[in-house]
Amino acid sequence: MTATGVPGHLTQGSATRGGIGESTLRPDGTLKVTGEFAYASDMWHEDMLWGHTLRSPHAHARIVSVDTGEALAQAGVYAVLTHDDLPAEVKNYGLEIQDTPALAHGRVRHHGEPVALVAADHPETARRAAAKIKVVYEELPLVTDEASATAPGAPLLHEGRDDHHAAHTPHPNIVHRQPIVHGDVAAGRARADVVVTGEYVFGMQDQAFLGPESGLAVPAEDGGVDLYVATQWLHADLRQIAPVLGLPEEKVRMTLSGVGGAFGGREDLSMQIHACLLALRTGKPVKMVYNRFESFFGHVHRHPAKLHYEHGATRDGKLTHLVCRIVLDGGAYASSSPAVVGNAASLGAGPYVIDNVEIETLALYTNNPPCGAMRGFGAVQACFAYEAQMDKLAAALGMDPVELRQLNAMEQGSVLPTGQSVDSPAPVAELLRRVKARPLPPERQWESAGGPADVRALPGGLSNTTHGEGVVRGVGYAVGIKNVGFSEGFDDYSTARVRLQVAGGEPVAVVHTAMAEVGQGGITVHAQIARTELGVSQVTIHPADTQVGSAGSTSASRQTYVTGGAVKHACEAVREKVLERGRAKLGTYHPAWATAELLLEGGKVVTDGGEVLASLAEVLGDEVVDLELEWRHRPTEPFDLRTGQGNGHVQYSFAAHRAVVEVDTELGLVKVVELACAQDVGKALNPLSVVGQIQGGSTQGLGVAVMEEIVVDPATAKVRNPSFTDYLIPTILDTPTIPVDVLELADDHAPYGLRGVGEAPTLSSTPAVLAAIRAATGLELNRTPVRPEHLTGS
Amino acid sequence: MRVNFTVNGRRQEADDVWEGESLLYVLRERMGLPGSKNACEQGECGSCTVRLDGVPVCSCLVAAGQAQDRDIVTVEGLAALAACRTEGGDCASGACGTGLDEARQWRADPARGTDSQTGEGTELSPVQQAFIDAGAVQCGFCTPGLLVAADEMLEANPSPSDADIREALSGNLCRCTGYEKILDAVRLAAARQEGTVSR
Amino acid sequence: MDFLRPAGWEEALAAKAEHPAAVPIAGGTDVMVEINFDHRRPDHLLDLGRIEELTAWEDLGDSVRLGASVPYSRIMKHLRGDLPGLALASHTVASPQIRNRGGVGGNLGTASPAGDAHPALLAAGAEIEAESVRGTRLIPVDDFYTGVKRNALAPDELIRAVRIRKADGPQQFSKVGTRNAMVIAVCAFGIALHPETRTVRTGIGSAAPTPIRAKAAEEFLNAALEEGNHWESEAPLPDSLVKQFATLAAGACNPIDDVRGTAAYRRHAIGVLARRTLGWTWSARERSTACA
Structure with a gap:
C-alpha cells in the first residue's frame, strides 16, 4: 500500500479486564490527542492532485451549455469533467431511489448542485480553473413548499418516476406518503372534554460535523480504484459508487479513514464518486477536501417540517385522540426521505398511549437543499410538536405538564398507533419522575457578593447585554421515543470477522468489521465485547474496509446493537471452536471438558465453577481460529401503505429532559442554565461513552432550539448562511451542565440487553428548552429555532 | 515564495508556497503536520489553533508569509512543551521539541508495529x-x-x-x-x- | 499574488504608494477568511505583521495613541483603565484566538458596520492617524465611515494608529448576538460619559449602513442633563429621561433585515441597550462620585 495516513490496527492491550460494563478508554484516544490520527482530510500521497467541484449558483435552472476548454488549458490542470464524461450507463445514485446525478445533466435542481469537476496540482489552481468553466444557465420556476409543489401545473422535480413509492404518492412531487389509522378518531373526539391544536414549524438543521467531507482516491493497476474516505456506511457507498464508475464492486476497494463526526450527514455520498472519476481519468491519486462553505452544500440536512397537531383529552387528562399531519421538505433529491417519513409517522404520537389516531406524513420534492438523515431522523420534528401539545393540553386542563405526560405514558405492553406492541421496558413515566426530582440549579448564579455581575453566567454572555435586567427563569420538560435500528422490513444485519491466535505466548483477538467509527466509540465497545466473550486482554481492532462484509450504517442508534451483536456472535462462534479443539486435544485429561459449562477467562479455559482446564496457548498452539459471520436483529415488517399498521420497529429508545433557562425577556436572548437528562440504555456497555453520547445529543437538540438553522431564501431557494459565521452551533458558553441519569432496564431481545443510545437525547432536548422558554416568557412559540425577534415581538 | 519558521522547536523551510496559503495549509500539506485541523477555515471553530510566538491563534487566518521567522507550537509539540515546562527549560529556544521527522514518522511507515499505531508508550x-x-x-x-x-x-x-x-x-x-x-x-x-x- | 513583507513602516508606506490596490494584512482575521473562501484575490498582500510600532501604544496625556495592530486581548488587559469602552468591546470580539490577532486597525480598514470597535471609538471620541508617503493626517472617527464597508482612507494610505480620548467618566459597551460567545453583532451600542465637558457620546454598530452616533439622543440627553442639573446630583436619572434617550437612540438606526436579525429587532434592541448602558454608566458615576 502506498497511501499513507491510513489508520492502522488499533490495539488495546492492557492488563485490566476491560470487558463490557467498564468505562474503558478509546483505543484511538492517544492518536487523537497527539494529532496523529489520520482523518480523511489528512490523507496524502506523493504526486497527488487536488479535486474541486463547480456547483450551481441557481436552485433550478436548465443547463444550456458547458464550455470547459479554457479551464482545461490552464497550466497544472489535469482534468475537467462534466456529465458527458461519466463512463458508465449508470449516471445516478441514491440511497433508496437513484435520482441523484453524479454530475448535473441538463438541469440543476438545487443551489450548490455539482456541475463539473477539476483536478489540478494545487487547490488554488483547481479553483481558478473551475472559475473558467463557462456554464450558461436558464433559470426555471421554483418549487419551494407544499403549495408550489402540488399546485396545478407545478414543475416536476423528477419526471417519469418509476421508483416504488411513485405509485402510491398523490403527486409526483411527493416522495413518499405514510398514513397511520388506528382506532376511531371521531369517537375519541366525541369523548374529549378539551381539544388543543397547533401548527408547528421546525427549521432546517445542519449536522455541522467538524471534519469536512474529504477523501483520497488512488487509481490501481488493475483498472480499479482504492478510496480512503470518511463515511457512515462503506458498503452502501460502494453499492452506489461502483455502477457510476462502470466498475465491478471488487475493483472499488474502500477503507474508512478517520471520521470527524457524522450525525447522519455522511450517510449520502459527497465527494466519493467525484474523486474516483478524477483519479481514474488522470491516472493519479486525487484528494478532495471541502471547505466549510462547500460542506453546507456537500451533504443533506435535517428535514424542515410543518406539523399540524390536534390532541383531545378527558377532563381528568386521559388522551382521547390525535390527528396530525406532518409535511417534511425533502428538497431536490430523495436521499432517505422515505424512511424519515416512516419514522415521523410511526412515532408521531410520541411515547403516549392514544387509542384513536390519524396521522398523515409526507415528504416533498422541492428545489430546496436536499434533506436526509440527521440524528433523530424524523422522530425529532414530531417530538418538538407533540411535546408542545402536551404542555398546551396541560395548561388547558389546569394540570401539571409532567403529571399529564405520566398519566398517558407508554409502558411495556402498550400498543403503538401502528398496532405494534412495545415488548421491552418503556420507563417513560419513571424518566420524567427522575428529571423532575432533581434539585433545581441555584438562582441568579451571575451574582457574586459585592462584585459585578458575571456576564458569562447571563443571557448574552460575553456580549455584556444584561447585568440581570429583564432576566426571567423558566423550567420545561419533554420526553421522546426513537426507534433503534433500520425499520419497515429492511434486512438490517452486520458482519464481524474475529480471529483468535496465540502470539508470543499471549492470546490476541483481532476484530474486523466494516463499521464506521465516527466518534461514537464503537471500536471501544467491540474490544470490550471481545474481551468479555473470549477472555483475552489483547484485542486488536482491524481498520474498517470493504474486505469484510457490510456492517450497515453508523446511524439509527444501531451500531452497538447490530455490529456489537455481530461481534458478540462471531466471538461466541470462535469460542465454540476453541472449546471444540480443547475437547479434542485435551478432553481426556479432565472430565470437566465434557460435563461442565466452559468459559474463556483471563486467557484460559475455565469451568463455570472457576476451575482452570487449560490456557489458550495450550489449546491453540499455532492454530488460528478465524470466522466471519453475519448477524441480524429480529425481522421487522413494512407499514401498510393505507393504514400504517405493521410491526415496523425492532426496539425503542426513551429519554426525558428538564431544561432550566434564563431569558432576557427584553432582548430575547436565552441562556440555558441546566439541561438534565434521564435515559434508559438497557445496558451501558461503556458508561463513559454512554454519558458522552447523551450529553452530545442533548447539546445538538439545544442548538436547534435557540440558534441553529440553515436559512433558505424562499424567493430564490438559495442558502443564505453557509458558514460558521452565520450558521451558529453552541459554544462551551452556550452549553450548560448536563447531568445524566442512566437507567439500565434490559431489553431481553437485544445483545446484553442493551438499547441504542445516540439519538433519543436529541429528541426531547429541543422541546424541553422550548417549554422552558415558554414558561419564562408566556409566549406560544410554535417554531424552532427561537430567534430573539420571536421573543420580543419585533 | 519561501517561508522559514520554527515549528515545535525545529527550524523549518517551506518552498513554492502560494502567497494566499494559510499557515494551516503549510503545516498540514507541506510540513506533514496534519494535527492542526481544517474544520472551518474562517476562525470560527478553533480546530486549527496553534501557538504563534506563544500566543494561541487560528492558523487558518495566519498567512503563511506572516509566519516568517516566527515560533510555532502545534498539537504535535504539546508533549515536548509540557516536558520542557516541567524541567523549567526555555521552551521557545528550540532546544527541545518534536522534530519534524519524528512527528511524521507515524505516517512515513504505516506498517510499523502496533504500538506506534495506537500511540501506546507515547509521552x-x-x-x-x-x-x-x-x-x-x-x-x-x-x-x-x-x-x-x-x-x-x-x-x-x-x-x-x-x-x-x-x-x-x-x-x-x-x-x-x-x-x-x-x-x-x-x-x-x-x-x-x-x-x-x-x- | 505577491506577498509584500516590509520590514518597517516607511517601507510599508512606500509599498502602498507603489501598489495602491495592495491589501494590508495584519491579524488576518478578515483578509484570510476572504482568501480562504475565494472571495478575494488581490494582486498584492501587504503584510504589516513585522512592523513593531503598530503593536505598541503611547500615552499622549489626554489620549492614547493606539497602534493599529495592538491585539484586542492586549487592549482588554492593559488599557481597561484609559479606554474602558474599547476594552469592553474588545472582550466581545469573536474568540480568544481572534482577539490575540485582530486589532482596531483591521476593524477600521474593513469598516464593516458590524465591527465591534466602532461604537466604542465613536463614543469615546477618536481620530484615525492615516499615513502615506505624502504625509500624515488625522481623520475624526465621525468622518471616517463613508459607506457600507467604505472608509475615508486614500488608496495610498495606511492606518498607523488611532488616537482615542482617555476616559474621563464611565463607559459601557453592549452587543447583541444570538450566541453567548464568538458571535458577530446583530447590533451593538457604546456609550461614554464625559463629565469634564458635561456631554455624553454614543456609538451604534450594525444598525445602519455605517457605524453611527445617536446624535439626536446625545443632544437630547446633554440638554436634559444640563437642564435638570443632573451632573451635580447623585440621584439616578428619571425614567422618562432614560426612556426618551432610548427611543431617540433606536430612532437613529437605519437597519436592514438580514440573516442575522430583522430591522425591527435591531431598532428595538438598540433602545434596550441604550437604556441599560446609560443606567450602568450613570450609576457607576454615582459610585465613583460617592467614593471620591
Whole structure:
C-alpha cells in the first residue's frame, strides 16, 4: 500500500479486564490527542492532485451549455469533467431511489448542485480553473413548499418516476406518503372534554460535523480504484459508487479513514464518486477536501417540517385522540426521505398511549437543499410538536405538564398507533419522575457578593447585554421515543470477522468489521465485547474496509446493537471452536471438558465453577481460529401503505429532559442554565461513552432550539448562511451542565440487553428548552429555532 | 515564495508556497503536520489553533508569509512543551521539541508495529492525558485545537474556575461531546498539575 | 499574488504608494477568511505583521495613541483603565484566538458596520492617524465611515494608529448576538460619559449602513442633563429621561433585515441597550462620585 495516513490496527492491550460494563478508554484516544490520527482530510500521497467541484449558483435552472476548454488549458490542470464524461450507463445514485446525478445533466435542481469537476496540482489552481468553466444557465420556476409543489401545473422535480413509492404518492412531487389509522378518531373526539391544536414549524438543521467531507482516491493497476474516505456506511457507498464508475464492486476497494463526526450527514455520498472519476481519468491519486462553505452544500440536512397537531383529552387528562399531519421538505433529491417519513409517522404520537389516531406524513420534492438523515431522523420534528401539545393540553386542563405526560405514558405492553406492541421496558413515566426530582440549579448564579455581575453566567454572555435586567427563569420538560435500528422490513444485519491466535505466548483477538467509527466509540465497545466473550486482554481492532462484509450504517442508534451483536456472535462462534479443539486435544485429561459449562477467562479455559482446564496457548498452539459471520436483529415488517399498521420497529429508545433557562425577556436572548437528562440504555456497555453520547445529543437538540438553522431564501431557494459565521452551533458558553441519569432496564431481545443510545437525547432536548422558554416568557412559540425577534415581538 | 519558521522547536523551510496559503495549509500539506485541523477555515471553530510566538491563534487566518521567522507550537509539540515546562527549560529556544521527522514518522511507515499505531508508550502532556481519561474525545476533530488552547490557559491560570475554562475555550467548537467531558478534562488536568489528584 | 513583507513602516508606506490596490494584512482575521473562501484575490498582500510600532501604544496625556495592530486581548488587559469602552468591546470580539490577532486597525480598514470597535471609538471620541508617503493626517472617527464597508482612507494610505480620548467618566459597551460567545453583532451600542465637558457620546454598530452616533439622543440627553442639573446630583436619572434617550437612540438606526436579525429587532434592541448602558454608566458615576 502506498497511501499513507491510513489508520492502522488499533490495539488495546492492557492488563485490566476491560470487558463490557467498564468505562474503558478509546483505543484511538492517544492518536487523537497527539494529532496523529489520520482523518480523511489528512490523507496524502506523493504526486497527488487536488479535486474541486463547480456547483450551481441557481436552485433550478436548465443547463444550456458547458464550455470547459479554457479551464482545461490552464497550466497544472489535469482534468475537467462534466456529465458527458461519466463512463458508465449508470449516471445516478441514491440511497433508496437513484435520482441523484453524479454530475448535473441538463438541469440543476438545487443551489450548490455539482456541475463539473477539476483536478489540478494545487487547490488554488483547481479553483481558478473551475472559475473558467463557462456554464450558461436558464433559470426555471421554483418549487419551494407544499403549495408550489402540488399546485396545478407545478414543475416536476423528477419526471417519469418509476421508483416504488411513485405509485402510491398523490403527486409526483411527493416522495413518499405514510398514513397511520388506528382506532376511531371521531369517537375519541366525541369523548374529549378539551381539544388543543397547533401548527408547528421546525427549521432546517445542519449536522455541522467538524471534519469536512474529504477523501483520497488512488487509481490501481488493475483498472480499479482504492478510496480512503470518511463515511457512515462503506458498503452502501460502494453499492452506489461502483455502477457510476462502470466498475465491478471488487475493483472499488474502500477503507474508512478517520471520521470527524457524522450525525447522519455522511450517510449520502459527497465527494466519493467525484474523486474516483478524477483519479481514474488522470491516472493519479486525487484528494478532495471541502471547505466549510462547500460542506453546507456537500451533504443533506435535517428535514424542515410543518406539523399540524390536534390532541383531545378527558377532563381528568386521559388522551382521547390525535390527528396530525406532518409535511417534511425533502428538497431536490430523495436521499432517505422515505424512511424519515416512516419514522415521523410511526412515532408521531410520541411515547403516549392514544387509542384513536390519524396521522398523515409526507415528504416533498422541492428545489430546496436536499434533506436526509440527521440524528433523530424524523422522530425529532414530531417530538418538538407533540411535546408542545402536551404542555398546551396541560395548561388547558389546569394540570401539571409532567403529571399529564405520566398519566398517558407508554409502558411495556402498550400498543403503538401502528398496532405494534412495545415488548421491552418503556420507563417513560419513571424518566420524567427522575428529571423532575432533581434539585433545581441555584438562582441568579451571575451574582457574586459585592462584585459585578458575571456576564458569562447571563443571557448574552460575553456580549455584556444584561447585568440581570429583564432576566426571567423558566423550567420545561419533554420526553421522546426513537426507534433503534433500520425499520419497515429492511434486512438490517452486520458482519464481524474475529480471529483468535496465540502470539508470543499471549492470546490476541483481532476484530474486523466494516463499521464506521465516527466518534461514537464503537471500536471501544467491540474490544470490550471481545474481551468479555473470549477472555483475552489483547484485542486488536482491524481498520474498517470493504474486505469484510457490510456492517450497515453508523446511524439509527444501531451500531452497538447490530455490529456489537455481530461481534458478540462471531466471538461466541470462535469460542465454540476453541472449546471444540480443547475437547479434542485435551478432553481426556479432565472430565470437566465434557460435563461442565466452559468459559474463556483471563486467557484460559475455565469451568463455570472457576476451575482452570487449560490456557489458550495450550489449546491453540499455532492454530488460528478465524470466522466471519453475519448477524441480524429480529425481522421487522413494512407499514401498510393505507393504514400504517405493521410491526415496523425492532426496539425503542426513551429519554426525558428538564431544561432550566434564563431569558432576557427584553432582548430575547436565552441562556440555558441546566439541561438534565434521564435515559434508559438497557445496558451501558461503556458508561463513559454512554454519558458522552447523551450529553452530545442533548447539546445538538439545544442548538436547534435557540440558534441553529440553515436559512433558505424562499424567493430564490438559495442558502443564505453557509458558514460558521452565520450558521451558529453552541459554544462551551452556550452549553450548560448536563447531568445524566442512566437507567439500565434490559431489553431481553437485544445483545446484553442493551438499547441504542445516540439519538433519543436529541429528541426531547429541543422541546424541553422550548417549554422552558415558554414558561419564562408566556409566549406560544410554535417554531424552532427561537430567534430573539420571536421573543420580543419585533 | 519561501517561508522559514520554527515549528515545535525545529527550524523549518517551506518552498513554492502560494502567497494566499494559510499557515494551516503549510503545516498540514507541506510540513506533514496534519494535527492542526481544517474544520472551518474562517476562525470560527478553533480546530486549527496553534501557538504563534506563544500566543494561541487560528492558523487558518495566519498567512503563511506572516509566519516568517516566527515560533510555532502545534498539537504535535504539546508533549515536548509540557516536558520542557516541567524541567523549567526555555521552551521557545528550540532546544527541545518534536522534530519534524519524528512527528511524521507515524505516517512515513504505516506498517510499523502496533504500538506506534495506537500511540501506546507515547509521552503525553497532562492535558492530553486528561482528555483521554475524562472521555473528552469522541470524533476528535476539535481535540487538537482544544488541547492547544487548554494547555495555554493552564499555563497562565493553573487553577481556573469553570467560568474561566468556558471563557478560555469559547473559541473552540465541539460538535460531539456537549463540552461536559471537556470541562472535566481541563479540571482534571488542573488538579493533577496542582498535585491534588494523582494520575 | 505577491506577498509584500516590509520590514518597517516607511517601507510599508512606500509599498502602498507603489501598489495602491495592495491589501494590508495584519491579524488576518478578515483578509484570510476572504482568501480562504475565494472571495478575494488581490494582486498584492501587504503584510504589516513585522512592523513593531503598530503593536505598541503611547500615552499622549489626554489620549492614547493606539497602534493599529495592538491585539484586542492586549487592549482588554492593559488599557481597561484609559479606554474602558474599547476594552469592553474588545472582550466581545469573536474568540480568544481572534482577539490575540485582530486589532482596531483591521476593524477600521474593513469598516464593516458590524465591527465591534466602532461604537466604542465613536463614543469615546477618536481620530484615525492615516499615513502615506505624502504625509500624515488625522481623520475624526465621525468622518471616517463613508459607506457600507467604505472608509475615508486614500488608496495610498495606511492606518498607523488611532488616537482615542482617555476616559474621563464611565463607559459601557453592549452587543447583541444570538450566541453567548464568538458571535458577530446583530447590533451593538457604546456609550461614554464625559463629565469634564458635561456631554455624553454614543456609538451604534450594525444598525445602519455605517457605524453611527445617536446624535439626536446625545443632544437630547446633554440638554436634559444640563437642564435638570443632573451632573451635580447623585440621584439616578428619571425614567422618562432614560426612556426618551432610548427611543431617540433606536430612532437613529437605519437597519436592514438580514440573516442575522430583522430591522425591527435591531431598532428595538438598540433602545434596550441604550437604556441599560446609560443606567450602568450613570450609576457607576454615582459610585465613583460617592467614593471620591
